[in-house]
Amino acid sequence: MSVTIREVASRAGVSIATVSRVFNNSDPVEEGTRARVKKAATELRYVPNVLGRSLSMRRTDSIGLLLPDLFGEFFSEVIRGCDQTAQQSNFHLLVSSSHNNRQEIEAALRMMRGRVDGLIIMSPHIDASTLNENLPRTLPVVLLNCHVDGNAFDSINIDNRGGVCQMVNHLLSHGHTRIGILKGTEHNIDAAERLRGYRDAIAEGSAVVSPDLEVPGEFSEASGYDAARTLLSRNPRPTAIVASNDSMAIGALSAIRESGLRVPEDIALVGFDDIPVAAYITPSLTTVNVDIDGLGVAAITQVIHAVKNRNGHAKQQSVLPTRLSLRHSCGCTN
Amino acid sequence: MSVTIREVASRAGVSIATVSRVFNNSDPVEEGTRARVKKAATELRYVPNVLGRSLSMRRTDSIGLLLPDLFGEFFSEVIRGCDQTAQQSNFHLLVSSSHNNRQEIEAALRMMRGRVDGLIIMSPHIDASTLNENLPRTLPVVLLNCHVDGNAFDSINIDNRGGVCQMVNHLLSHGHTRIGILKGTEHNIDAAERLRGYRDAIAEGSAVVSPDLEVPGEFSEASGYDAARTLLSRNPRPTAIVASNDSMAIGALSAIRESGLRVPEDIALVGFDDIPVAAYITPSLTTVNVDIDGLGVAAITQVIHAVKNRNGHAKQQSVLPTRLSLRHSCGCTN
DNA sequence: CAGCGTGATGTAAACGTTTACATGCAGAAC
DNA sequence: GTTCTGCATGTAAACGTTTACATCACGCTG
Incomplete structure (x- = not known):
């Protein structure tokens, strides 16, 4: 029942083409x-219908953002970075989350189709064939922290392995040789890469290698708490713990306290992500800093660039570097 | 360049109407x-164009979600709750965030127009006239934690005032009479209501009333840290601190520790929201529990109900109750 | 004064669907 | 053998824009 361009045209005594031109x-x-x-338009409170416009212009001015299950501060930051950057270029964000298996992702991909000019996908469950089968070849896509082979798509990854390597080396330099890890969610690519960094650095640093030192978890505070309790019951006990993300580290800290041990005096503890709260807990958490906001900004920038070039640009795979945020929980004293 | 219903029709040797019917x-x-x-459709990899469909059917199957600046775990949870519920009813979520003044909101409202079948608005800067001027009267709207007079719109609010009242009463029952508050962002309705709860409960409980006990902040860890330092420098010092949200409480905890005081022995500390991390910090944080996820679920449910009734239903204003999560930081020992 | 460019506007065909209505055809009822 | 009923399908008009092309008046050039 809303007012159309035709009514404005007739009230102003012109053709619809002229209204469009204005x-x-x-x-x-x-x-x-x-x-x-x-005058006619304001009197009628005319607002152009975006659907008709999109259909005619064959663009929607929207970018789709496909996310896995949301948790913690991490995704707030990603979404914030994406949305702000998108707005600056007059694009909108169509967010869809909680896709935890291939079927759900395929459904989401088809849903997005036609609704968006470009797509940012952040999902551990995606692969090249799923993408190729469910997306038109002309749709720009940027993969965020996905594990897709080849260079057919733009992608941005965090240097998960490198970050953990650096961190383990740091612990080694503190003199630790028995270092445990709280693993992240199974089949999650971030979790796998961080574990790989841990194993590589442990092996290279000639520290103790043992399956007992690797405990499963799933990126939440609760799972960090549980996993840390398991690790603390090992004999001999590790003298340092690497948590696969900060939330798990916070859960672990709680478990360590409960067992009567002190951090970092009795046991060192480190995380990954450097979420804001990491600096404010006691002891402050040594962790691997990731520029989360920057990740979103980079992804949007890249996908908009692709949209403007009609996806005809050279695809680019980039890795975002990480750096250590050294605080107290590892035993550093500054 | 994508394949249309016409090509499928001609390949199958039928009219487009039949394809549509199938x-x-x-x-x-x-x-x-x-x-x-x-057969023809799969061979051509035909996917119906949603824009054409929406234009013809006059519905988009999308719900808009207007949010203020994102921070912390809170909004992740809201978005998650909304998205999951929306998906169950085959709706999509169009998210737009970071609207911090009236102009930006009006722009966002106009952007959403035509793109969505219904709207959820969470913004401290909105008022009834802005809504009426920028939205068609037929568009279903649910206001989340907004401060809009009258009963023209559906709305869901958290019981901010009641939650803080309960909490202050709890502190009074611990014997505290000099209770400070770290205020939330200025002009934010949540912040204002929480402050009102504090003042009302303080007055009613005959505790110390003083402007010195109210310190400004803005809902972040950093501002909680700063505000707590200010409060600790008061003479006499408060024996309990109410933070306007959990992030501020975490910042405050860090400041209190630095000053050599213990929580809860020397000073009690409480928060608001009950974000997941609250249970895992040391001491665990006593806070006002809000069913964040439920907030999103309720909002989507209500807006979808309105969409299905073409916005002709009786509008409903509801207040979500809160409850205390008693942990260690207030001096409780369980 | 013929011819021509130019600026302002209108006409109508896209864009990709859904759907009211029309058509055609087979079998049943009389 | 009509007429009626009902199903399967086709036709064409929406839905609300943008835009290539056509039209027209006007002033300028040669």
């Missing part, structure tokens, strides 16, 4: 006519 | 024709 500044329109059209 | 199960189609159409 609203898009696409062709010169005489000053008097322009004023009449504008 | 895809929508809207009218009976003979088994043989149906099979031919399906």
Whole structure:
């Protein structure tokens, strides 16, 4: 029942083409006519219908964002980074989350189809064939922390392995040789890469290698708490613990306290992500810093670039570096 | 360049109407024709264009979600609750965030127009006239934690005032009479209501009333840290601190520790929201529990109900109750 | 004065669907 | 053998825009 371009045209005594021209500044329109059209439009409270516009122009000015299950501060930051950057370029964000298996992702991909000009996908469950089968080849896609082979798609990854390597080396330099890890969610690519960094650095540093030192978890505070209790019951006990993310580290800290041990005096503890709260807990958490906000910004920038080039640009795979945020929980004293 | 219903029709040797009927199960189609159409569609990898569909059907199957600046775990939870519930009803979520003044909100409202069948708005900067001027009267809207007079819109609010009242009463029952508050972001309705709860309970409980005990902040860990330092420098010092949310409480905890005081022995500390991390910090944080996820679920449920009734239903204003999560930081020992 | 460019506007065909209505055809009822 | 009923399908008009092309008036050039 909303007012259309036709009603504005008839009230202003012009054709619909002229109204369109006024609203898009696409062709010169005489000053008097322009004023009449504008007047008619405001009187009728006319707002152009985006659907008709999109259908005609074959673009939607929206970017889709496919996320896994949301938790913690991490995704707030990603979404914030994406949305702000998108807005600056006059794009909108279509967010869809909680896709935890291939079927759900395929459904989500099909849903997005036609609704968006480009897509950012952050999902551990995606692979190249799923993408190729469910997406038109002309749709720009940026993969965020996905594990997809080849260079057919733009991708941005965090240097998970490198970050953990650095961190383990740091612990080694503190003199630790028996270092445990609280693993992240199974089949999650971040979790797998962080574990790989741990194993590589442990092996290279000639520290103790033992399956007993690797405990499963799933990125939440609760699972960090449980996993740490398991690790603390090992004999001999590790003298340092690497948590696969900060939330798990916070859960672990609680478990360590409960068992009567002190951090970092009796046991060192480190995390990954550097979420804001990491600096404020006691002891402050040594962790691997990731520029989360920057991740979202980079992804949007890249996908918009692709949209403007009609996906004809050279695809680019990049890895975002990480750096250590050294605080107290590892035994550093600054 | 994507394949349309017309190409499927011609390949299957039928009219476009029949193809549409097959895809929508809207009218009976003979088994043989149906099979031919399906075959042609899969061969061509046909996917119906949602824009054409929406234009014709006059619905988009999307719900808009307007949020203020995102921070912390809170909004992740809200978005998660909304998205999951929306998906169950085959709706999508169009998220737009970071609207911190009236102009940005109006722009966002206009952007959403035509793109969504219903709208959830969470913004401290909204008022009834802004809504009426920028939205068609037929568009279902649910206001989340907004401060809009009258009963023209559906709304869901958290019982901010009641939650803080309960909490202050609890502190009074611990024997505290000099209780400070770290205030939330200025002009934010949640912040204002929580402050009101504090003042009312303090007055009613005959505790110390003083402007010195109210310190400004803005809902982040950093501002909680700063505000707590200010409060600790008061003479006499408060024996209990109410933070306007958990993030501020965490910042405050860090400041209190630095000053050499113990929580809860020397000073009690409480928060608001009950974000997951609250249970895992040391001492565990006594806070006002809000069913964040439930907030999103309720909002989506209500807006979808409105969409299905073409916004002709009786509007409903509801207040979500809160309850205390008693842990260690207030001096409780369980 | 013929011819021509130019600026302002209108006309109508896209864009990809859904759907009311029309058509055709087979079998049943009379 | 009509007429009626009902099913399967086709036709064409929406839905609300943008835009290529056509039209027309006007002033300028040669």
